[in-house]
Amino acid sequence: MSGFDFDVIERSLPYLFREGMTFTLTLTALAMTGGIVFGTLLAMMRLAAFKPLSMLAGAYVNLMRSIPLVLVIFWFFFLVPYIGAWVLREPNPIKVGTFWSALITFTMFEAAYYCEIMRAGIQSIARGQVWSGYALGLNYWQTMGKIVLPQAFRNMLPVLLTQTIILFQDTSLVYVISATDFLGAASKIANRDYRLVEMYSFVAIVYFVMSYGLSTLVRRLQQRIAIIR
Amino acid sequence: MNYNWHWKVLLEMEPGGTGTYLHYLLVGLLWTLATALAAWVIALAIGAAVGTLRTTPLKWAVRLGNLYVEIFRNIPLIVQMFLWFFVMPELVPQGLGDWIKQMPPPWGSYVPAVLCLGIFTSVRVAEQVRAGIQSLPRGQRLAGIAMGLTEAQTYNYVILPQSFRIILPPLTSEFMNIIKNSSVALTIGLLELTGRARAMQEFSFRVFEAFTAATVIYLLTNLAVVLLMRAVEKKVRVPGLIAAAATPQAGH
Amino acid sequence: MISMNNVSKWYGSFQVLTDCSTEVAKGEVVVVCGPSGSGKSTLIKCVNALEPFQKGSITVEGISVGDPKTNLPKLRSRIGMVFQNFELFPHMTVTENLTLGQVKVLGRSIGEATEKGLKLLERVGLLAHKDKYPGQLSGGQQQRVAIARALSMDPIAMLFDEPTSALDPEMINEVLDVMVELAKEGMTMMVVTHEMGFARKVAHRVIFMDAGRIVEDAKKEEFFGTPRSERAQQFLSKILHH
Numbered sequence: 112m113s114g115f116d117f118d119v120i121e122r123s124l125p126y127l128f129r130e131g132m133t134f135t136l137t138l139t140a141l142a143m144t145g146g147i148v149f150g151t152l153l154a155m156m157r158l159a160a161f162k163p164l165s166m167l168a169g170a171y172v173n174l175m176r177s178i179p180l181v182l183v184i185f186w187f188f189f190l191v192p193y194i195g196a197w198v199l200r201e202p203n204p205i206k207v208g209t210f211w212s213a214l215i216t217f218t219m220f221e222a223a224y225y226c227e228i229m230r231a232g233i234q235s236i237a238r239g240q241v242w243s244g245y246a247l248g249l250n251y252w253q254t255m256g257k258i259v260l261p262q263a264f265r266n267m268l269p270v271l272l273t274q275t276i277i278l279f280q281d282t283s284l285v286y287v288i289s290a291t292d293f294l295g296a297a298s299k300i301a302n303r304d305y306r307l308v309e310m311y312s313f314v315a316i317v318y319f320v321m322s323y324g325l326s327t328l329v330r331r332l333q334q335r336i337a338i339i340r
Numbered sequence: 341m342n343y344n345w346h347w348k349v350l351l352e353m354e355p356g357g358t359g360t361y362l363h364y365l366l367v368g369l370l371w372t373l374a375t376a377l378a379a380w381v382i383a384l385a386i387g388a389a390v391g392t393l394r395t396t397p398l399k400w401a402v403r404l405g406n407l408y409v410e411i412f413r414n415i416p417l418i419v420q421m422f423l424w425f426f427v428m429p430e431l432v433p434q435g436l437g438d439w440i441k442q443m444p445p446p447w448g449s450y451v452p453a454v455l456c457l458g459i460f461t462s463v464r465v466a467e468q469v470r471a472g473i474q475s476l477p478r479g480q481r482l483a484g485i486a487m488g489l490t491e492a493q494t495y496n497y498v499i500l501p502q503s504f505r506i507i508l509p510p511l512t513s514e515f516m517n518i519i520k521n522s523s524v525a526l527t528i529g530l531l532e533l534t535g536r537a538r539a540m541q542e543f544s545f546r547v548f549e550a551f552t553a554a555t556v557i558y559l560l561t562n563l564a565v566v567l568l569m570r571a572v573e574k575k576v577r578v579p580g581l582i583a584a585a586a587t588p589q590a591g592h
Numbered sequence: 593m594i595s596m597n598n599v600s601k602w603y604g605s606f607q608v609l610t611d612c613s614t615e616v617a618k619g620e621v622v623v624v625c626g627p628s629g630s631g632k633s634t635l636i637k638c639v640n641a642l643e644p645f646q647k648g649s650i651t652v653e654g655i656s657v658g659d660p661k662t663n664l665p666k667l668r669s670r671i672g673m674v675f676q677n678f679e680l681f682p683h684m685t686v687t688e689n690l691t692l693g694q695v696k697v698l699g700r701s702i703g704e705a706t707e708k709g710l711k712l713l714e715r716v717g718l719l720a721h722k723d724k725y726p727g728q729l730s731g732g733q734q735q736r737v738a739i740a741r742a743l744s745m746d747p748i749a750m751l752f753d754e755p756t757s758a759l760d761p762e763m764i765n766e767v768l769d770v771m772v773e774l775a776k777e778g779m780t781m782m783v784v785t786h787e788m789g790f791a792r793k794v795a796h797r798v799i800f801m802d803a804g805r806i807v808e809d810a811k812k813e814e815f816f817g818t819p820r821s822e823r824a825q826q827f828l829s830k831i832l833h834h
Contacts (some may be wrong), residue, residue, distance in 0.1 A: 176518075178558045179523035180533045182551065193343060209423045252384060280416035286527060307426040315415050315423055322414035482642050483679035487693040487745065488669025497692060501683050580727015581682045 119306040120313050123297075127187065132317075138292065139279045140218035146278070148273065149218060150225025155255065157230055168226070174187035175223035181287055187216040188288045213282070221278050227251030228270050232263030269333040276325050280318065293317070349546045350553060361540050362553070368536030369557055371446070375453055375522040375532060380515055382458025387465025392495060395473045396467065400451035406467070412463045417524050420460055424452035425528040447531055453525035463516050468510045473480055505576055512569040533557060593618045593780055594639060594748060601634060601804075608634050609645065610804045616749070623791040623812075626801035627827060632784045635674075635801065639782065653748065669697045672742030672750040676758050678734040680726035686713065686737050687722045690744050695706045698745065703827045705744070712740040716770050716812055718822045726825035734764030749780040756787060788831060792816060800824045 143303065156168035191212050192204035199205060233255065236259050244254035265272075283294040294314055301310035350362040358364065412420070443451065476499060486496035495557040504511075507585040526535030537554035541547045594616040601609040609631050612658055615621050624632045637643040638650060641664050650657040665757070680689050690709030694700045700708070709752045710750060713719045716736040718729075726734050752771065768790050775781055775794035775819055791798055791812065800808035800817040802823045808815065812833050819825050 174555075174559075177520075177562045178555050179520040179534055180520070180560070181526065182554060185534070185538060185541075186555075187550050189541075212391065245519040280414075283416040283418050284524065286418060294416070307422075309429045311422045311427050315419050318410065318416055318419055319414045321504065323410060326414065349600065371789065477679070477818075479675050479677050479679040480681065482637075483673075483675060483681070486640055486671075486673040486675075487667055487741075488641060488665045488667075488697040489693065492667050493696055498681055502681070505683060578683050578727065578730075579723065579725045 116309050119300065119304050119309055123300045123310075126300070127293065127296050130291055131293035133293075134291055135279070135293040138210065138213055138217065138282050138285070139275070140223055141214055143275045143278060143280070145214075147229075148226045149222035151229045151260065153222055153226035154229035154233060157226065158233060158275075172223040172226050174334035176227075180220060180255050180281060180284055183220050184213070184284060184287055186214050187219065188212050190251070191215055209285065209288050212288065213285045213290055217278065217282065218255055224274055225271065227262060228267050228274060233259055234268035236262050236267055265336070269329050269336065272332070273326065273328045276322055276329070279321060279325070283318070295312055307315035343548060345549065346546055347549060349544050349549050352544070354540065355543050361544065361550075364540060365533065365536050365550075365557060366553075368531060368533035369561065371450075371530065372519060372522050372534075373561075375450065375457065375525060375530065376515070376519045378454045379457035379461060379518055379522070382454070383461035383465050384512070384516065386459065386462035388500075389471055390462065390470025391466035392473065392500070393472045396491075409463045410553055411468055413461055417456070417460055417521060418527055421453065421456050421528055424456040425449070428452070432451040436455055449525060449528050449530040452528060453522065453530050457521055457525070459556035460521070461514060464514055464517070465511065468507045468514065469503060473499055475506060476481055476502055502581075505578065508569070508576070509572055512565070513571075516565055519561060519565070520558070538578070593653055594782065595651050596635075596638075597635050597649045599635070599638060599645050599650060601631075601638065601643065601645040601647075601788040608804050609649050611648070612801075612804075612806050614799060614806060614809055616782055618780055619778045621775045621779075621783065621794050622768075622797045622799060623789075623795040624782065624799045624801060625732040625785045625786060625791070625827070625831075626775060627808075630832065631666070631804040632799075632801045636782050636784055639751055640668045642673075657710075662711045667743055669693065672745060672747035673683050674735070674738050674750065674752045674755045675741055678726070678731070678738045678758070680734055680738055680741070682726050685723050685725055686718070688730075689726070689737060691739070693745050709740070711746050712743050713737070716740045717766075730763060731759045732766045735763075735767045736758065736770055739767070739774075743774075749782070750774070752783040752785065754780065754784050754786075756785065762823060773822055786831060788816075788828075800827065802827075 120157045153168045153172060156164050157172070159165050159168075190208075191207045193199070195205040195207060196203060240262070241254055242260055244258045246302050249257065282292055285292050286298065291297065297314045301307045342571055350365075351360050353359070354364040356364075358367075371447050390405045393401040394409075396402070415423075419587055429440040431437075432440070440451075442449070480502070484498040485491070489497065489542055522530075522532055523534035525532055526538065531539065533554055537550045540550040544550070596612055596614050599612045600607065604722065610686060612624075612631075612635055615803070617826055624636065626632050634643055638645050639652065639657065640811075643743075645658065648658075650672065651805035652667060655662055657664075657667065681692070683716070684692065687706060687709055690706035690713065691702065694708060695702060698705075710719060710722060713722055716739060718733055718736055718740070721729060721733065721737075726737070729737065739755075755771070756767050759767065764787070768787060771781075771783070772794050785792070795812045796812060798808070798812055799806055800815070800819070800823070802821075807821045808824045810820075817830075819828060
């Protein structure tokens with residue numbers, strides 16, 4: 112090894128963060144939002160009294176949780192152009208950029224995990240809460256939206272956030288479809304300048320600092336919630 | 341959707357000439373399992389040790405255990421994979437580094453992948469082991485000690501056997517995770533199941549046949565693991581002792 | 593046999609025991625009582641060093657418990673202990689519970705240990721349950737097994753930490769009967785309990801604790817006849833009149 116070259120890191124900082132980290136963080140934030148919304152709907156479906164609905168949601172969640180994320184990324188990378196063509200009534204598969212492909216993948220994939228968290232959250236709310244909602248004359252959506260979900264969401268907030276930190280780390284797997292996320296950007300520099308040791312060590316440190324910082328925040332939040340309860 | 345399925349492709353010869361595409365994928369499954377099992381041994385051994393250490397009154401051991409867990413929990417798996425594959429051989433003494441780099445395929449990818457997955461998963465096992473131990477009533481340890489057992493004997497005969505029964509369900513899902521996570525090893529050139537499905541797609545242009553086949557194989561593997569673990573759980577089940585239901589946990 | 597001298601203990605800055613001194617002679621049965629939080633459970637856990645203490649000394653047959661050079665596992669193996677929540681090992685059968693300590697600590701052979709264990713099991717009337725797991729037994733049965741487990745180590749003294757307070761009322765007597773029998777055979781016993789009937793029947797002395805101090809330490813007759821401290825009088829009247 113020909114000495115550690117800090118210079119390559121310094122030179123590429125703007126590219127790494129402006130291009131790479133922006134991609135990573137945008138993807139994380141949007142996939143989290145979409146994933147939680149879709150995941151909550153899935154959770155409500157799984158808990159629905161109407162059997163076909165709960166079975167459908169259950170099958171989706173179990174399928175997503177049974178196959179590797181890398182395979183799911185490949186699936187959607189090739190599938191989304193076909194679905195797009197079908198939706199837009201185009202004769203041929205449409206072109207979809209890696210960002211949109213990744214966003215759809217992670218929203219669909221993480222929804223399965225957020226679903227299980229929200230399902231546990233909904234189930235942790237005492238039945239009496241639901242009954243008292245109905246007793247007031249609220250309908251299903253009002254009872255869910257005003258009474259059950261806010262409580263479930265608050266109870267599960269630390270777990271939801273921990274899952275989001277995992278999502279943040281997992282977005283690095285878009286490497287397999289050659290997207291320019293933080294890791295992808297670093298990898299491009301690493302291979303261009305043949306500085307793999309420097310770049311990958313730097314990437315590891317940045318991810319560590321960010322994940323560790325976030326999980327420390329989540330832990331604090333958890334303690335505060337525990338006190339309030 | 342406009343896609344012409346062509347399932348017979350599975351029975352066509354793959355370009356390497358080793359057999360049909362189906363055979364090619366199944367060999368991939370074997371590599372997936374070989375990677376997962378070897379990594380699982382490492383994960384269980386280190387995970388049990390680190391998880392146990394973190395419940396002892398030894399302050400330095402607890403701190404060391406926490407450091408270990410935080411490091412390998414907060415770096416994405418694929419980045420760890422690159423660290424083991426690209427960085428580690430450069431940081432060890434040159435002779436050893438050269439030896440690692442000259443390992444013939446697929447071992448040059450297999451060994452780093454196993455180490456990486458084993459250590460990555462050991463952190464998650466350690467967390468489960470610690471939680472399992474801490475979920476036992478404090479009196480169990482006291483009862484062992486009061487009887488004259490040493491701390492080590494108390495762990496060995498009283499605490500660990502109970503903890504492992506309690507955490508068997510979460511450990512099962514960790515094992516399934518390791519099978520799934522082994523697909524990340526394709527990024528360092530290991531042709532396991534997902535890697536071979538991707539390669540098959542590139543050779544044959546049959547995208548969805550390749551991925552469907554891989555998906556079905558993963559689902560069947562999961563089913564086999566679930567059935568196997570259910571049998572294990574039944575075998576070690578203790579009448580009157582209820583294993584803790586798996587609590588919701590963030591994961592992937 | 594057991595001798596405590598000015599034992600004091602703190603949890604952080606909170607003092608749980610203050611200058612506790614007492615003696616338990618061979619063959620003596622001493623009942624320790626007092627309101628909850630008075631430190632009585634902590635006190636008897638100090639005897640076999642399950643709880644460390646910061647000041648004073650405890651000796652068991654002349655061996656100092658607090659001395660760092662003392663072989664604690666060996667000392668503990670000679671003192672039987674029965675816990676409030678039984679603490680049988682739920683993953684082992686009743687017989688395995690009875691033989692674990694004998695084999696691993698005393699080095700007895702499995703055959704010898706099993707024979708001893710089964711004999712004790714018969715004595716507490718549970719031989720028929722030898723192959724069951726603790727989770728399959730009632731609370732009273734579990735506590736009787738726990739007593740047999742402690743006896744299997746041939747202890748020179750027995751410590752009981754509220755042995756009946758986790759039990760349903762209808763099971764209390766089956767456990768107390770075993771303890772009474774044990775007392776009548778001359779076992780040295782220190783018993784933390786609220787069961788004053790038991791104390792009247794077999795205790796030689798009663799220790800009353802309050803706020804981490806030994807307030808009263810008297811012969812049974814004296815204690816029940818004319819307790820000196822007001823706190824003990826209040827406690828007795830509360831416990832006896834309802």
